[in-house]
Amino acid sequence: MNTMQLLQLSLDTASMRQQVYANNIANAETPNYKRQDVAFETYFQQALENAPQAKPGEYHIPIPALNGNSSTIPDVQPTIVTDETSKVDNNGNNVDLTSEMTNLAENQVRYNVLVQDVTDRLQRLRTAIQGS
Amino acid sequence: MGVQGIQAVSNVVSGQPLQPSSTVSGQGPSFADFLGQALDKVNQISQNADQLAQSYATGGQVTAAQLMIAEQQASLAVDTVVQVNNRVQQMYSTMMNMQV
Numbered sequence: 682m683n684t685m686q687l688l689q690l691s692l693d694t695a696s697m698r699q700q701v702y703a704n705n706i707a708n709a710e711t712p713n714y715k716r717q718d719v720a721f722e723t724y725f726q727q728a729l730e731n732a733p734q735a736k737p738g739e740y741h742i743p744i745p746a747l748n749g750n751s752s753t754i755p756d757v758q759p760t761i762v763t764d765e766t767s768k769v770d771n772n773g774n775n776v777d778l779t780s781e782m783t784n785l786a787e788n789q790v791r792y793n794v795l796v797q798d799v800t801d802r803l804q805r806l807r808t809a810i811q812g813s
Numbered sequence: 814m815g816v817q818g819i820q821a822v823s824n825v826v827s828g829q830p831l832q833p834s835s836t837v838s839g840q841g842p843s844f845a846d847f848l849g850q851a852l853d854k855v856n857q858i859s860q861n862a863d864q865l866a867q868s869y870a871t872g873g874q875v876t877a878a879q880l881m882i883a884e885q886q887a888s889l890a891v892d893t894v895v896q897v898n899n900r901v902q903q904m905y906s907t908m909m910n911m912q913v
Contacts, residue, residue: 684863691870722872729871754867794877798866801884805891812895 682754688799694721694759695792701761702785705776713773716781721759728755848897855890862887 682690698719708714769775842850862883869875 684866687867687870725871726873754871790877794880795870798869798880798884801881801888802866805888808888808891808895812898 682756685799685802687754688795688802690759691721692792692795692799694719695788695795697759697761698788699785699792702781702788705781706778706785709774709776709778709781710772711774714776715774716764716767716776717761718764719759720762721757724757725755728757852894855894858883858890859887 701717701719705716764775767775767777865875865880865883867873869877869880
């Protein structure tokens, strides 16, 4: 997976997150509804931080840290997870409206940054191709 | 601060008059070396932007400002390379069309 594909995947994730958070807000009063979230970056951080354990008689496998090389990016897909752990109201609903609004705003900023980044990269490629 | 008169060019450039090119040939890096180093630097800046973009996309400790600055630096580096390329081609065609 190269950098551009990773950025596209991140954009897809942000888009998915927008829908999931909007769905949470829409179901803020639905009895027994449990809020959902999209897990993506946490998978990456786990994949990057957990060094593979060396078996007896084996060398340590190097941690695939991100170094600008595209081959070291682990293959991770965004998945929707249901939050069962947080505090539940009387009607069995665990959506906190303020928290969802904050998540929504944060996700929008992230989406805009990613769009700007992709735009810059494509513009750079265009400059290199057209030479002007 | 008073306005001073225009100084001679030789005083501006480290106080020494400009040397003809024959006296400096054969010392220091060649233009090809210099250009190669500059291109390596551009590649390095571009890889730095790649690294920051990957780190941001995977939820690393990179702020949006850091990412944007790195991307703009990389874009400027590529723009500079394109401009150098244009000027070198322009110089070549100018010299080829020169009447001798």
